[in-house]
Amino acid sequence: MxxxxxxxxxxxxxxxxxxxxxxxxxxxxxxxxxxxxxxxxxxxxxxxxxxxxxxxxxxxxxxxxNELEYIIQRYEKIKEDTSRLGLVIAPTMKCNLGCIYCYQNREKFDEYSLMNEKVQTELVNFVETIVKINNVRTLEVLWYGGEPLLGLPVIKNLTEKFMRIGERFNVNYSGGMVTNATLITPKIAEELYKLKIRTFQITLDGDRETHDKKRIYKNGSGTFDRIIEAIKILSSYKGVSIVIRVNVDTEVVRNFEKLLDILENEGLKEKIRIYFSKLEKYEHSSSTWGCYIENTKDYSKLEIRLYEKLIERGFMLNIYPFPRYLPCGAVRKYGNICIDPEGYLYKCWHEIGIVEKSVGHVSSGFNENVGRWIITYTPFDFEDCRGCGLLPVCMGGCPLRAMESKKECIPLTGSIEEYLKMTYMYKTRGARDM
Ligand code: SF4
Ligand code: SF4
Structure with missing residues (x-):
């Protein structure tokens, strides 16, 4: 041994x-x-x-x-798994907000129209063909945008068709949504529930004052109160899971307790799960916002402090460092198939709507560009990853960044020990020997 x-x-x-x-x-x-x-x-x-x-x-x-060989074989096997079809669909690229850090090209994307009926029919045919040929057993759809709720009629039409495919071919159907939540009313929540949308990812960027400087309507007014109201509406449904993403910058860290006070006072503490992400500055993000945390190591230490605060205050977390078999679904042929309103296909949701990056179209299927995702790219080409003790947890990090020569280790690398201690503390709640 x-x-x-x-x-x-x-x-x-x-x-x-x-x-x-x-x-x-x-x-x-x-x-x-x-x-x-x-x-x-x-x-x-x-x-x-x-x-x-x-x-x-x-x-x-x-x-x-040979442990490395074991990981490589497991990676190849999962990549070839065609029993699960994962779609990310943007019924529109328009958005009703004007967040200062948005990575999408809003001037261009707000000109997009809704996905038209022709593209919707082509998309349904595309899905049905994949389901039939590959004996797909699970169909997972994530509604994305822009703001997907601006395209609710498209979501309704496509969901009905997908559910029918599910019934005909004995495929399990499930839906989720990444939404800014500002359009959610009791009536819309009811419709989404009927459309089998059970997971929602919603962003709250700090307490009211901090959030309302960044996540704003196009007229500049804040969205915090509207989002809290929407979360309360959604959380009244049984079986709905709400994940709150907090994009972390120095101001969020400074005022984090205030956000937790609000969530607690609104009775949401046991109804949501919170996770953190570093607020990134992209090409189209505002450069005037001065609170970005540039250094990943600094960020990872701050992230631990925020998680500890959540534990102290009794919030629910999803923090266990489970092994990953793939870095993300994009490297699997039928994983992470992203579709824009014009029917173009992509393998990464960060590229949705940038036609030059597309890997095909719903009317004609994949083109040769898909090869760089599902054939050429492998994390095992990188010597540092092959020898890294965190490889099974990270699997090389974001493939898009690696392919763009901006490869970056996950924040966890700078704080794994503290992270594991914290995980243990969370699991055993109140252990005193830390
Ligand atoms: S932590 Fe860094 S070196 Fe290790 S597997 Fe991930 S990307 Fe590769
Ligand atoms: S951003 Fe990176 S990790 Fe996320 S879907 Fe795209 S390729 Fe995958």
């Missing part, structure tokens, strides 16, 4: 260590005695259970087990 190269050991202040394995995603607490045996790989008769657990968690693996 040998130790896995994907073990991360974190000493605890009082007794023993935490060990995390990236291949299996297991997190174990070992006593000092157990840790000594683990270190020396020396176990006695009485340690059968310990050895079994260490094997199950892949903390110890057979001498001849």
């Amino acid at each position: 040998k130790h896995s190269m994907y073990n991360i050991v974190i000493p605890l202040t009082r007794d023993g260590v935490l060990v995390y394995n990236g291949l299996s995603g297991a997190l174990a607490k070992l006593t000092p005695e157990e840790y000594r045996k683990y270190l020396k790989l020396s176990f006695g008769e009485a340690d059968k259970e310990l050895v079994e657990n260490l094997k199950r968690g892949m903390f110890i693996v057979p001498e001849d087990f």
Whole structure:
């Protein structure tokens, strides 16, 4: 036996260590005695259970087990999986907001019209063909934009057709939406529920004052109160999951407690899950906003502090560092197929609407540009990733950034130990030996 190269050991202040394995995603607490045996790989008769657990968690693996090869084979196998079809559909590229940091080219995108009936029919045919040829079992649709709710009639029409395909070919259908939430009323929420949309990703960029400087209507007024109202409406539905994305900058960090106070006072604490992302400055973002956090290491430390604050205040988190089999769905042929209102296909939602980046059209299928995503790109071409202890958790990071020669390690690299300690603290709520 040998130790896995994907073990991360974190000493605890009082007794023993935490060990995390990236291949299996297991997190174990070992006593000092157990840790000594683990270190020396020396176990006695009485340690059968310990050895079994260490094997199950892949903390110890057979001498001849090639872990990198295992990850590569798993990656190739999942990439070839055609039983799941994942679509990201933008019924419109228009948006009713004028957020200062938006990465989309608003001047250009606001001229787009809604997806017309011809494109909708071509899209339904495109989906039906893939479902039939590949024996697809799961169809997942994420509604995206612009603001997808500006295209609600398109969402209704397409969902009805997709559900019919699901019934005819015995395919499980599910829907989600990335929305700014400003258009959600009780009536629209009811319609979305009937359309089987069960997950919503909604952005709140800090407390009211901080958010309302950035996520604004085109006339400059703030959206915070409207969004809180929308979250309350959605959260009254059983089985609906609401994920709040907070784009972090220095001002968000400064006023974070105020946001938590509001969410708590509004009774939303147990109805949402929060996650963080670094507020990025893109080509079309405002350059006058002075609160971007440029350094990823600084960001990752701040992110930990924010998660700790959530735990302290009893909010729900989705933070476990599960192993990934792929960096994202874009490298799978039938994963992350993004469709713009004119029917062009893309493999990354950041490219939706930029026709020169398209990888085909719903009327004709994929073109040769799709090859760079599903054939040419592989994280295993990068020496640093091949030798990296976080490879099974990160899988090389964002493929788009890598292909644009802007490859960046995930923020977690700068704070994995603290992150795992925090995860353990969350799982065991209130453990005192941290
Ligand atoms: S991108 Fe960075 S963190 Fe991710 S696997 Fe590669 S070297 Fe590791
Ligand atoms: S931005 Fe990167 S990680 Fe996200 S979908 Fe595009 S390629 Fe994948």
